[in-house]
Amino acid sequence: MAAKSENVEELVRKDYEHGFTTEIDADTVPPGLNEDVITFISKKKEEPEWLLEWRLKAYRHWLTMEDPTWAHLDIEHIDYQAISYYSAPKSKEDGPKSLDEVDPKLLETYEKLGIPLQEQKMLAGVAVDAVFDSVSVATTFKGKLKEAGVIFCSFSEAVKDYPDLVKKYLGSVVPTADNFFAALNSAVFTDGSFCYIPKGVRCPMELSTYFRINASNTGQFERTLIVADEGSHVSYLEGCTAPMRDENQLHAAVVELVALDDAEIKYSTVQNWYPGDENGVGGIYNFVTKRGDCRGKNSKISWTQVETGSAITWKYPSCLLKGDNSVGEFYSVAVTNNHQQADTGTKMIHIGKNTKSTIISKGISAKQAQNAYRGLVKISKHADNARNYTQCDSLLMGDKCGAHTFPYIEAKNSTATVEHEATTSKIGDDQLFYCRQRGIKEEDAVNMIVNGFCKEVFKELPMEFAVEAQKLLGITLEGAVG
Amino acid sequence: MLKIENLHANVEDKKILKGINLQVNAGEVHAIMGPNGSGKSTLANVLSGRDGYTVTEGNILFENDSILELDPEERAWAGIFLAFQYPVEIPGVNNVYLLKAAVNAIRENRGEPPLDAVEFLALVKEKMKLVKMKEDLLNRSVNEGFSGGEKKRNEIFQMAVLEPKLGILDETDSGLDIDALKIVSEGVNHLRSDDRAFILVTHYQRLLDYIKPDFVHVLSDGKIIKSGGPELALELEDKGYDWVKDEAQAA
Numbered sequence: 001m002a003a004k005s006e007n008v009e010e011l012v013r014k015d016y017e018h019g020f021t022t023e024i025d026a027d028t029v030p031p032g033l034n035e036d037v038i039t040f041i042s043k044k045k046e047e048p049e050w051l052l053e054w055r056l057k058a059y060r061h062w063l064t065m066e067d068p069t070w071a072h073l074d075i076e077h078i079d080y081q082a083i084s085y086y087s088a089p090k091s092k093e094d095g096p097k098s099l100d101e102v103d104p105k106l107l108e109t110y111e112k113l114g115i116p117l118q119e120q121k122m123l124a125g126v127a128v129d130a131v132f133d134s135v136s137v138a139t140t141f142k143g144k145l146k147e148a149g150v151i152f153c154s155f156s157e158a159v160k161d162y163p164d165l166v167k168k169y170l171g172s173v174v175p176t177a178d179n180f181f182a183a184l185n186s187a188v189f190t191d192g193s194f195c196y197i198p199k200g201v202r203c204p205m206e207l208s209t210y211f212r213i214n215a216s217n218t219g220q221f222e223r224t225l226i227v228a229d230e231g232s233h234v235s236y237l238e239g240c241t242a243p244m245r246d247e248n249q250l251h252a253a254v255v256e257l258v259a260l261d262d263a264e265i266k267y268s269t270v271q272n273w274y275p276g277d278e279n280g281v282g283g284i285y286n287f288v289t290k291r292g293d294c295r296g297k298n299s300k301i302s303w304t305q306v307e308t309g310s311a312i313t314w315k316y317p318s319c320l321l322k323g324d325n326s327v328g329e330f331y332s333v334a335v336t337n338n339h340q341q342a343d344t345g346t347k348m349i350h351i352g353k354n355t356k357s358t359i360i361s362k363g364i365s366a367k368q369a370q371n372a373y374r375g376l377v378k379i380s381k382h383a384d385n386a387r388n389y390t391q392c393d394s395l396l397m398g399d400k401c402g403a404h405t406f407p408y409i410e411a412k413n414s415t416a417t418v419e420h421e422a423t424t425s426k427i428g429d430d431q432l433f434y435c436r437q438r439g440i441k442e443e444d445a446v447n448m449i450v451n452g453f454c455k456e457v458f459k460e461l462p463m464e465f466a467v468e469a470q471k472l473l474g475i476t477l478e479g480a481v482g
Numbered sequence: 483m484l485k486i487e488n489l490h491a492n493v494e495d496k497k498i499l500k501g502i503n504l505q506v507n508a509g510e511v512h513a514i515m516g517p518n519g520s521g522k523s524t525l526a527n528v529l530s531g532r533d534g535y536t537v538t539e540g541n542i543l544f545e546n547d548s549i550l551e552l553d554p555e556e557r558a559w560a561g562i563f564l565a566f567q568y569p570v571e572i573p574g575v576n577n578v579y580l581l582k583a584a585v586n587a588i589r590e591n592r593g594e595p596p597l598d599a600v601e602f603l604a605l606v607k608e609k610m611k612l613v614k615m616k617e618d619l620l621n622r623s624v625n626e627g628f629s630g631g632e633k634k635r636n637e638i639f640q641m642a643v644l645e646p647k648l649g650i651l652d653e654t655d656s657g658l659d660i661d662a663l664k665i666v667s668e669g670v671n672h673l674r675s676d677d678r679a680f681i682l683v684t685h686y687q688r689l690l691d692y693i694k695p696d697f698v699h700v701l702s703d704g705k706i707i708k709s710g711g712p713e714l715a716l717e718l719e720d721k722g723y724d725w726v727k728d729e730a731q732a733a
Contacts, residue, residue: 439558452574
């Protein structure tokens with residue numbers, strides 16, 4: 001194997017000869033995936049032996065798996081050998097040289113969201129030399145967290161600084177062999193975030209700012225692990241309302257949450273990856289595995305997501321309700337426009353007694369887009385008095401789009417209460433006319449009706465995020481009616 | 483204020499309005515009566531610019547300008563308000579929020595500054611009394627879970643807040659019990675003024691007991707076949723629509 005590693009390094013050097021000027025830029029392996037590449041990644045990141053073994057185990061299992069095809073998605077074949085699995089930091093050579101090379105539609109959106117020019121460049125993947133004043137912001141932020149005893153750092157740092165915590169919890173919620181994309185991620189993930197809230201601590205702030213600043217470089221196989229120890233509380237915000245462009249088309253992240261006794265994790269996402277142009281060219285594939293483990297009694301995990309971006313979204317943030325009296329929640333707004341496709345939903349696995357889950361899913365499709373909700377509510381044998389309430393609403397704009405609902409319910413305990421409600425409605429000409437007759441412009445009226453439709457989910461988002469999400473929705477659906 | 487000239491309109495390919503002429507001056511209240519299917523509601527919808535109705539001939543002048551090419555919102559800005567026969571439910575959209583957006587959209591188009599929250603609330607409080615609106619309806623989703631009477635009252639309340647020049651009431655009396663009818667009528671009467679006009683579209687004379695019209699028109703098969711004063715409504719109540727039709731045919 002040592003010999004092969006040399007080959008890789010040789011190839012790397014070759015790239016260097018081709019004009020890369022700094023040593024950091026040479027940190028890119030050629031496309032293709034094998035055990036050497038994984039070893040290379042692990043070595044580059046100076047990882048302990050156990051983590052390399054863990055990665056390799058995941059890889060070997062991945063080799064035995066096949067792309068999932070059960071989702072209601074039309075995915076072009078992905079050539080996994082054509083992907084480069086390590087490029088840190090992201091190669092500036094491939095990105096646009098300036099904003100002039102970026103899809104003007106994207107720039108228009110930035111303008112509307114009021115994003116400063118420097119940040120626009122960063123989001124669009126244009127090489128930015130100085131990352132404005134974000135470094136200092138992040139530093140102050142970190143100090144405050146440290147005071148509270150909260151660990152919040154990149155995944156690589158966590159592996160170095162808190163190996164015991166990482167070893168204890170990594171893969172304990174999403175096992176390496178869980179599914180095709182999770183296995184792939186486990187084998188090749190490069191970085192992500194790690195967060196640990198100690199016993200009894202209420203995290204003094206929403207973990208958002210930091211993320212927003214660091215989000216652009218997390219790479220395509222991102223790994224997030226959040227552990228809330230007994231009686232702690234944290235609200236974590238991921239993503240950004242501004243559309244993010246990336247050279248990497250495939251994104252397969254894994255997010256694991258662990259809530260111990262009486263702990264609460266609130267995880268909010270606004271996902272707005274580049275969806276491709278109006279013909280669906282160049283959009284991101286977002287295949288994410290997100291799972292929360294309510295491991296302790298009285299614990300609570302709440303997922304809130306607003307999904308407006310990506311060409312294809314494949315995502316099911318789930319909760320394992322193991323602890324007695326634990327609570328799982330899933331609030332989702334998924335918007336698809338033009339040629340976007342989304343197959344998203346959740347799994348609520350009731351294992352402990354008196355466990356409770358709530359699912360509120362709002363799907364909006366416009367133009368030719370397809371939007372599917374897929375949800376599983378499973379009540380295990382010993383989950384006495386488990387309760388679930390599911391509400392799935394779909395809103396259609398135009399007559400070429402589609403909404404699909406695939407609810408699965410498995411109840412093995414007769415004391416369970418499972419409720420499911422589903423509606424599909426077209427954005428009503430009546431509603432539009434009503435608003436317009438009152439003097440409200442058509443576009444504003446659409447906005448108002450759509451936001452009203454999503455209200456139950458938006459109110460779960462942290463305030464500032466909710467306002468941004470509303471604005472975002474308006475922009476995403478601009479011109480979808482009429 | 484409003485002048486309808488030889489108005490012909492289709493729904494899909496069906497001819498509904500077949501040459502309507504009507505002049506409504508400021509300060510006047512006109513009642514449009516007629517049997518089902520005579521084109522009453524079509525007229526209300528055509529005046530407010532609803533999609534799906536095609537004007538094939540004639541013109542509608544509002545304050546001397548044709549409004550045929552105007553979008554519904556542009557007509558609203560000009561001062562035309564339609565109280566809906568079936569007010570629409572809009573889940574998740576707060577009743578007051580919609581109204582504030584409407585008020586400020588109209589103000590913006592008149593070059594007036596938007597009302598801030600305090601000013602708007604004062605306006606709302608004042609107008610609520612007019613139609614005896616219950617406060618909790620304000621913060622509910624638009625018309626969602628409202629009773630029939632509450633929906634109609636909400637329409638009149640919106641009209642009171644938006645202060646249009648021309649109010650068109652499409653079958654506002656349908657589905658109302660006598661108490662609700664009284665309250666709605668009181669609201670409308672309160673809004674009557676020298677510079678505002680109303681068109682009441684109704685099937686029954688009942689509403690006109692409470693809102694006294696200056697003119698009554700009978701619409702039949704897409705045409706106004708008879709016009710008169712308030713006494714015409716009473717006569718219709720008494721004798722039905724057939725005699726007017728016969729008379730028109732004879733003429």
